[in-house]
Amino acid sequence: MAQRRPPAFYALATVFGLFVLFLYGPMLTIIVLSFQGPTGGLTFPLHGVSTHWFVRLWGGLGVVDIWAAFGRSLKLGAVVMMLTVLISLLAGYAFRRRFRGSAFVFYTAVASLIVPSIIVSLGIAVEFRLLDALIRWAAESAGLAGLVDGFTTSAGTFTSGLGAHLTWTLPFGLLIMFAVFNRFDRRYEEAARDLGATPRQTFRHVVLPLIAPSLVGIALFGFTLSWDEAARSSQALGADQNTLPLELTGLTTTVTNPEIYALGTVTTGVSFAVIVVSLLLIRALQRRRA
């Protein structure tokens, strides 16, 4: 058991350690720098330690309504998360049986992951412009032009934006469901059925407890991928409906003080809170299962 580690172990462990440092080092720097003193700048050294930049951030970032974007991203993330879990779970069930077109649906999902985001975003943007034109044309030819007087666009956070995010989160959800059901022991279901459980009861009391940790995993992907998404929604949101990552991308060129680091720390804080809660939940569910 107590086999001696080969020399290669130490070399590889060093590479791994450096890689982890490379992953987390920069993130730590901006977290540290966001507590920069009031006279401090974008780089080291620290001029004292303060929450000055967080206080300023709380007051807003000039012309950009950053907290509106923050709220929009949070709400969108929550909706994307719920829909991703629900739709992936249903689709995961579907793929346990043979059905016509299953290969097509599967490859479409994979393609959605691989096709460059800017192309998907462009397509959705044009699609909704054409839809807008269609709505106006339909209303006018029906003699109801008054109805669309105030109408500007059907694109928005929870129409085109939501769709754009789902094309990015659903493939991950589906792949996780594949992994889950590939390893799933069908005998549990058969046993439940033999004992007289209805399909509904089998799902509620047998399948759901077994796959619950994976569903939390899908929820984690759903929220975080939406929370951080920039390229796919860039063209697919309504006017002045930017999400937080999009505002952030714009701010990289305009904000030249540690406020942007404070915003980065807050954003990363939200991600980490979600990650930690999810991982703890997964562990608790796995314990209960065992």
Added chain:
Amino acid sequence: MERIHRRLSGLIAPAAVPYWQVAPLAGVFAVFFLLPLAITVAVSFWRYTEYSMSPALVGDNYASVFAGCLAELPALCVTFKTYVSTLKFCLLVWLVTLVLGFTVAYFLAFHVRSLTWQTVLFLLCTIPFWTSNVIRMISWVPLLGRNGLVNTVLVASGAVPAPLEWLLFSDFAVVLAFVHLYTMFMIVPIFNSMSRIDRALLEAARDAGASAWQTVWNVVVPLSRPGLVIGSIFVVTLVMGDYVTIGVMGGQQIASVGKIIQVELSYLQFPLAAANAVVLLGAVLAIICTMTRLVDLRREL
């Protein structure tokens, strides 16, 4: 009448169940992926003016994408130059993430013995993936900037006389950020392939007298092939279509195909942007086909 009856009962029959179960997923992809792609292809043949676009079937947009590309040869036109630049990033990022991702995955799969540690270290690699990409890009600024940590240390130690300018807002910064963001797309599929390799094969190789390197090269690499290919496809396509990373890390000064599309969209030149998107899509598909084919060829040899 009988047919209608059969139809109706077909809807509730068990055979119909997978169809309604997959319907929401299929619906989302149909409305927000397939239809937009089809519209993009169609619109790339439309005409446009400063404020509107109109249905047509003209090649004008493609002509302006490739304007002067043949006439200027051997000099490169803007489109070719941009593709060469983007492909260069692809190649560099691919090589670095491939080697790094393989090394990390190999360490996790074959040198970390306890399952708990394997899970913990694997999570350590994945957690940054769940945090914001833009923040992860910005976080290089205090390290690589003109007055950043790296330059301060280099100048103070006398290694360089003046701060290095090429650390940030440069090709170097772009490649670094890509590696930082996307190595995880290599690690996960490669690790997945590696964890399926039967450990007895490695022992057999060792017993047959293979060195550690020979075992890696002749046993582990071929058996990790699916993971290597999947990871490569991810990394290459992510870099090909990128404009956010190249924009932020290149200080908005480096051209990329995605950036061209984004700029055209900001001028509402939808048909032109669509033509560029179709060309980009073609290029990405060609690369993916070559990759999968290269791999299949090797299998046959």
